[in-house]
Each structure stands twice: as C-alpha cells, then as structure tokens.
Amino acid sequence: MSLKEKLRELRSEATQEQWNDPEYISTLAKEKEDSDMPLAYRLWQRAHNLTPENEAIGDHMVELARKLEQSDPDMMHVQSTRSQHTAALGHDEDTLESQKVTRLIDRFGSFQLIVLLPWVVFALYLVMWASPRYESESLLIVKQPDSMSISDPSALLLSGVGLSSGDNDTQLVSAYIKSYDMLSYLDDNLALRQHYENSEHADFFSRLSGWSSREDFFEYYLNKIDVVIDPTSMVISLKTQAFTANYAQQLNGAIIERAEWFINNVNQELANAQVEFINKEHKRAEDTLADAKKTLLQFQERYNLLDPTTEGAALQQIAFNLEAMLSQKRATLSSLTQVMSSNAPEVLAVKREIQALETQLSEEKRRLTPTNSTDETTSIAGIMAKFSELRVQLEIATQAYTASLVNLEKNRIEAMRQLQYLVTVQRPALAEEANYPRVVYNLSLWAVVLLMFYAIGRIIAATIRELS
Secondary structure (H helix, E strand, O other): OOHHHHHHHHHHHOOHHHHOOHHHHHHHHHHHOOOOHHHHHHHHHHHHHHOOOOHHHHHHHHHHHHHHHHHOOOOOOEEEOOOOEEEOOOOOHHHHHHHHHHHHHHHHOOHHHHHHHHHHHHHHHHHHHOOOEEEEEEEEEEEOOOHHHOOOOOHHHHHOOOOOEOHHHHHHHHHHHOOHHHHHHHHHHHOHHHHHHOOOOOOOOOOOOOOOOHHHHHHHHHHOEEEEEOOOOOOEEEEEEEOOHHHHHHHHHHHHHHHHHHHHHHHHHHHHHHHHHHHHHHHHHHHHHHHHHHHHHHHHHHHOOOOHHHHHHHHHHHHHHHHHHHHHHHHHHHHHHHHOOOOOHHHHHHHHHHHHHHHHHHHHHHHHOOOOHHHOOOOHHHHHHHHHHHHHHHHHHHHHHHHHHHHHHHHHHHHOOOOOOEEEEEOOOOOOOOOEOOHHHHHHHHHHHHHHHHHHHHHHHHHHHHHO
16 A cells, blocks of 8 residues: 555544644654654654644654665655655655645745845835925815905895805815816926926836826826815815925915916806896896886876876866766756746756756766777776886886896895905925835835735645645
C-alpha cells in the first residue's frame, strides 16, 4: 500500500474535526513512528501545516527527517528550515505537484513581499517624491436683502419680505461651482488646465496627464474642490486645492466671484422678466380705465347731462307736484259744478287748467318711463340705467388700475434693489503649509489594506494546503 493510500485510509477513519485538529494528528503521528516512519513524517507535516507557528512540531519534523535520511537515503530527501519543510518520500506525481504549489504560495505569501515592501515603496513616494498640495478655504452664504433698508416706509407694506436665506439659491450655487461652465471660465481666466498639468510643480502621479480628455479634466477638477453645505445654517464651505498656495487662493476667489455673478444674474433676469410682465398688465389696466372714462364722458355730452340720477329725481319731483296740482284742480271743479252750470266761465277756466296739467303730466311721465322700446335711449330711466352701467365699469377699471399700480410699485422696488445675494463670510485663506498629501493618514490606511490582503492570502494558502 502506497503512502498516499495509507493517508486516505487514516482520513476516512477520522472525522472532519479530528482531521483538522493538530493535537489529534500529532498523537496519531507518534503512534506510527515505530511502525511506519514515512507515514508518521507525513502526519507530522500535516500537523505543521495546521499550526505553522508551533516550533516544537517543526523541531520534531527535522529530527524525524534526519532519521529517515539515515535509514533510507534513497527514499527521503530533506530540505528543512524552521519555517518550511518539504519532503519527497516516494510520493506520486500528484503529491509532488501539490508541494510545488505550496512552496509557490509560501514564497509569494510572505509578509515581507505582500505587506512590508509595498508599504515602504509607498512611504518613500509620499515622503520623497509626492508633490505638496495646498488648500484654500472660504465660507459663503446666500442671503436676501433686508426690506428695512428701503427708504420709503410705505414700501414695507408692499414688499413684505425680510432677511432670509435662499435655500434654493444655495443649492444653485453649489451646482454651478461643480458645472462645466465654471470649469470653462476658470480655464479661460486662470489657465487651470496648464497649472494642473505643470510638471514643475506636480509629480507624475499627482498631475493631470497632457492627453486627458475634457471629461477627465472635469473629473480631476471635481477631485480638487470640495463644496459642503451646512444643513442647519446653510453656510457653504468651499475648499480648493492647487500645487501652490497663491494659486489655491486665486482659484477660490475666482470661483466666488463667478458664482456671485451667476446668482445675481439669475435673480436679475427673473426680476426683469417679472417687471416686464407687470408693466404690460399695468398698461392694459390703464388703457381700460381710460376707455371707461372716455365712454362715460361721451355719454354725458351726448345727452347734455351732468348727473342723470339727480336730474331724474328732479323730473320725478315735478311729476309729483303736477299730480298734486291736478288733484286740487279736480277738487275745485267738483265743487264749482255743484253751484254753477258746466258752461260757466269759472268752470270752463278750471277745466282748461285741468287739461293743461294732464297734458304736462303725461309729458313728464313719458320722459321718465318710455311707452315703447324705441324710446328707451331717450327716456330718463334708460339714460339712468346706461349711466349706472358705465359708472360700474369705470369703478371696476379704477380698482383694477389701483391694484396694478400697487403691484407695479412693489415689483419696481424689488427690481431696483442691489442683488448682492452671495455673502462671503470668510474670504479665501492663504495656506502656510501643505495640507496634502496626508502622510500619516495615507500610510496608516495603506498598512490596513495590505494587512487585509495578507490575511486573505494566508487563508487561501491554508485552504490549498489542506486540500493538497
């Protein structure tokens, strides 16, 4: 039976927990040393793979390998160190291949190669080669003008606004700073791309490559600025990075200046559009009022009336007086006919007066109330109805004009304000020392990453050894 078959038999007799237990494997190896030394050595080798830090097992393997070398040199060749043991004891081709894989994993999975060497190389780069980057910081806030600054006290009733921050404008400023338009402006006025590509100030890994596209340039620009909005105070923190302190300060100032122009320009355009619309509405209300006044004046001139209501009341009063006089004359006639004949001169005179009063009363009533549809425009009632309609139209036009005038004055005040919305709380600072690269932070983070990779590699190596 070959050594490989013996190992398989022992593995089938043990449970999975026992086969992965180094103490169980060590006890089993001690029992096999007297009867089957090569099998015992192979078991010791597995125990060492399970606990490579156990120096006692390593020492015992070296001693056992020496005994095998003395007893049967042709079957055993030992290359032994305290950290690696490789045996070639009549194993078949599969066992030799697995040992080669194990040696390869041990060689490349060493701590020095995976952790120490990359860490040292990165440390040398940060300390000796990496270009320093300076950072300038400023604080901004978007505010609306205070309405109390208006010189006209009556305008306070029109504006109805106070000192308040514009949340939408704050987000708008942040979005514009991170836009292609801002990048184009900075490149045209400050030669931003030339600064980031300058090999005199920046090392190969830090600078922008000369063959980079516009999208790469934009991504690089976003990595060199930082815009943070405080959700409580709505203060904008703007940080800019450059390879010189002066340029970082200039870059920050240029961004503030352009952002201030942008937010003021946007608000100015909105205000002008609103004022233009209000002016059109006010002009229409003014024309409507003028037309209503003109129509009323023409109506008064046409009928030669100052106030049809007053004149109608006067005509009505005349009709009442005629009726009263007519009643008196009829009573007089009735009393005369009782003592005189119908042909008496006094009776005839009263009858003529009654007839005259009736004719005059009919005329006055005709003037007050039309007898047919054709007389509606000439009757006092028709004139009064038309006059009332025109006066209502004039009042409506006057109210619309007054409201339009108030609205126009309000928007005029808003438009004439200085639209200095972007307030600089802290001007761009000039850095005295480089903020980047952060040597301690970067090296610590790099060490953690390398140790994670090393631990993963050791787990994979242990798994391969177990399956070999």
